[in-house]
Amino acid sequence: MEKSTPEQLAQRQLDAYNGKKIDEFCEVYTENVVVMEFGTNKIMLEGKEAFKVRYNNLFEANPNLNARLVNRVVMGNHVIDHEHITGRADGNESEAVAIYEVNEYQIEKVWFIK
Template sequence: MNTDTTAEALVQRQLDAYNAHDLDALLATYAEDARLFEHPATLLASGTAQLRARFALRFQEPNLHAHLLNRILMDRFVIDHERVTRTFPEGPGTIDLVATYEVMDGKIINVWFLASPKTLDSQS
């Protein structure tokens, strides 16, 4: 089995579910004890219940969308460079994100996020 292909397919399913705002499909790509971190080690969420709460809140943003700019595959790691459109408290805008996904046994077990400063859409 080619680990790169399997990990890449799983992370792509996760990205597709994120963009479809499909919470159940998204959570199906994560291990029950998966953890999300702000790079390098700030824990954002751990386990299905916390992931569900975090993504459910994010999915309330009607313009939420992650556009894949680049992807690197290395063994069980998939590293995505994404441009994410969001609604921030200050208004709509974008943020560039590097997400490093660690995949084991067909599930995402850890994700580390490294984010750029947000860019707000210009107001007319």
């Protein structure tokens, strides 16, 4: 595993997400990844296995899913991405804001702002 900047890690996971490449997507995250709701820190997902199952199901149910980067802010070991999500099977579009906390190799924590 090679060292990466926070921005490189965020971009790598976004590219894999848009390509529905589940293994490449999951490689960017640590084994103990935690996904939380911003503000409450309520845990939505914990551990790479649960993470992989969740996103694999999402990709299978929404084969046209796409996240377009609207804005990205990088500060230290945190990346904040604002994305416009399209391609859901139900036809709904949405906005998403994710905050990624990274180490030199992978994403450790994610917060979603709802």
